[in-house]
Amino acid sequence: MKNLLITGGAGFIGSNFVRYILNKYPDYHTIVFDKLTYAGNLDNLRDVANDPRYAFIRADICDADAVERAIREHRIDTIVNFAAETHVDRSIMDADAFIKTDVYGTYVLLEAAKKFGLRYHQVGTDEVYGWVVEGRSREDDRLLPRSPYAASKAGADLLIHAYVVTHKVGATITRGSNNIGPYQYPEKVVPLFVTNAIDNLPLPLYGDGKQMRDYQYVLDHCEAIDIVLHHGKIGEVYNVGTGEETENIVMARMILKLLGKPESLIQHVPDRPGHDRRYALDISKLCALGWKSTHTFEEALRKTVRWYVENEWWWRKLKSGEYLEYYRKQYLERR
Ligand code: NAD
Ligand code: TYD
DSSP states (O other): OOEEEEETTTSHHHHHHHHHHHHHOTTOEEEEEEOOOTTOOGGGGGGGTTOTTEEEEEOOTTOHHHHHHHHHHTTOOEEEEOOSOOOHHHHHHOOHHHIIIIIIIHHHHHHHHHHHTOEEEEEEEGGGGOOOOSSOBOTTSOOOOOSHHHHHHHHHHHHHHHHHHHHOOEEEEEEEOOEESTTOOTTSHHHHHHHHHHTTOOEEEETTSOOEEOOEEHHHHHHHHHHHHHHSOTTOEEEESOSOOEEHHHHHHHHHHHHTOOGGGEEEEOOOTTOOOBOOBOOHHHHTTTOOOOOOHHHHHHHHHHHHHHOHHHHGGGSSTHHHHHHIIIIISOO
16 A cells, blocks of 8 residues: 545545655655545645645546546555535535535445455545434444435445445445544534634524534544554444544533633524434444544644634635635524
């Protein structure tokens, strides 16, 4: 394994993964293949842009010719797929791009992996299990996605299973919980709340705010993907999270406290339709491979808040144009 095609590598987790791999493996090459949707951003990769082991291709994973060209040109041996439409609220407004990229795009990559005999890793999500009323999701639990986003990611996971069984593609899947950290587009809850709080704007909390998520630090997730890529068993799925959940209202209060802002900034807004009130993962399978999360939620949040405070250059320009249009539709027009 030396030449990695990192699809969706200009997004939040993908760009952190590129940096992680370049730091850890001096002889690896990272070829980012990204369409640069509203969520893709070359600023995320600014610090590696001149690294001779990094290259960037602007293209769509649904474009089979472009995928094959990239594989031949860069002698790719491994695909790590981060490319996806990722925001639940946008999938509720319009699911079209989710089905195209998350399902059909995964199919295109699997066909390429089959044709060229590549190792394939899929970056999946814990949202495919749906609302976890009690206990913790295990990898062999039934998939019960409840949002169009989660359903599109579940579709991808099922396709991967079929390609492993039928075509013997060497694939693995990780199902990660919510990530936080540097370079997350400010529509996701943590960067949205942090950047709004910095500007003394309201923090729109859905419903009662008692929904629970397992927020993990993005570099812990990157390390887990690395471990599964190198030591995971082909055909297997691995949950990735901290195994601890936090209520959204608690997370919001902690952000305000870290920034020295008043709790009166929290504004309860109508709940998301079909909102999964809790995700919770059993992470014992991944831990058995030697992985351990190195950040508590508090440490992860503290680092994340500090990064947004110190990197206004990165996020302030994103909160304009398309973002403001989305913000208006999502928050101002639906009340
Ligand atoms: P993101 O939205 O920040 O980035 C997605 C990237 O994919 C962007 O750079 C975008 O330009 C690119 N992209 C979208 N459609 C494409 C297409 N058709 N062809 C090529 N590139 C395309 O997402 P993220 O938060 O970094 O998530 C990355 C992956 O991890 C996704 O597959 C997501 O489902 C999964 N995941 C995310 C989280 C999380 O908390 N963010 C948790 C678990 C799993
Ligand atoms: P989000 O970051 O969209 O991730 P996901 O829905 O994929 O888990 O949301 C995380 C949690 O925060 C989720 O329970 C919904 C809630 N949330 C709010 O309360 N307000 C918001 O403005 C957003 C975007 C999310």
